[in-house]
Amino acid sequence: MLFPKKKPLLTPQQSLAAKPLRLVTSEMQMTESGGGRLKVPLHQTRWTGWLFRMPDGATKTFEFDAMGILVWEQCDGKTSVQQIIRRIAKRYNLSLREAEVSTRQFLQMLARKGLVGMSIKSEPREAAGSREAV
């Protein structure tokens, strides 16, 4: 095969044992609907600096629902992904698979946005997942 498919380099056990850690120190502001808003300061990157100048104190706001806040609060570097999945399943009376799919996808999104990092025992990264439970 010319372009062989990339294998996921983390085993399922490793990805479940990973411990997400918040990378931003901003405080979550709770909203009336039970959700929250997280304001994150934007930093000028080298390449965007060539095109336009970002105003001082520019921020980006992320909106979380109640389930998102529950996950966010547990991204403390001590709680593993598996523990978060179990807590979500228990709190919202979801099946483990449903909780797993939505939690993993949410954590991947947070990691892509640079809001959380994963503390794992081996260095390789995980393949992206899909929202489909089956």
Add this chain to the structure above:
Amino acid sequence: MPNSKSLASAPRIPANFFAWQGWRLDLPPRWNPVKLEGDHDKGFALFADLVRPRLGIRWNKQRRGRLKLDAWIGRVLRDEVGRLAAEEAKPLPMPDDIWQGSTLYTEPQPPGRDVWIGYSRKSDRLVQLIYHAHRRERLLADTILPTLVDLPQDQPMPWSVFELSCIIPPGFRLHTHRLNAGDLSLTFLQRRRGAPRQVSVRQVAVAELALKRMPIEKWLDDQQRGSRKFYSRARKTTPLELALGERELAGISRLLKRRWRFFFMFRLPSRFITWALHDEARDRLVFVEGSDEQLVRDVAASVGHAAGVSADADRALDNEGADSE
């Protein structure tokens, strides 16, 4: 068409039961389906826990007249585990006498696969269970197999996948399924002369969060949006309440009528009725859409019947969670 009483008399299944395409099985609460393929006559289902695949189920229908059962079972077993291993398989008496040619192969040196094969006289299907054994245990023979039930097609059929469970009147086949995390739906179709009868069940979790995002009227709009090309909706919604034992579901319903300009499309049901219900006890939004009201009523009355999550299953999950934390 069966009435509510006949549906209510259908077997009640606890939440950790999985019911699909006419068979049902009691599975450990940590096992969930990760692959579901095929239809009633032929298909495959794979169950996994968070870490690894645990159980596969394959079913295949064969006309009884053409059947040489022993030869068929032998061939299937050889394909699965190889010739030498297939010779070591032993007959296994099943508690339910519908199973013919019940044969079990147990892997002597795990990790490997334990395989059970049996032919159901009720549905004329050969059912094959493949258990991925990682250490020597008799989970398949002692725990899983005694709960395997095959259901005839001429009776109301229970369906239960993840948290969505319902009982569908006889004659309906699964047409489509969409199983996304937090949004599960099954659509059933009964083919007949003229317009087919159709019923679909959708369940959205978690209702508390879903209703904060938009009110139930908007959810109903969203549910009916897919049919708006051929159907026009009634202006008014009707409030409704449904009492199911200890649970009370409240919601709204709305009628869709086929547009006049599609009068020639007699293969489409002339009307659809959609119920949007809030199941507070389970914290779920339930949508039932069907081509006639009695059908919708019957199916809605059965949605979530497996939701009384068995205390044992919950306790087991909590204990395991506490152990690992």
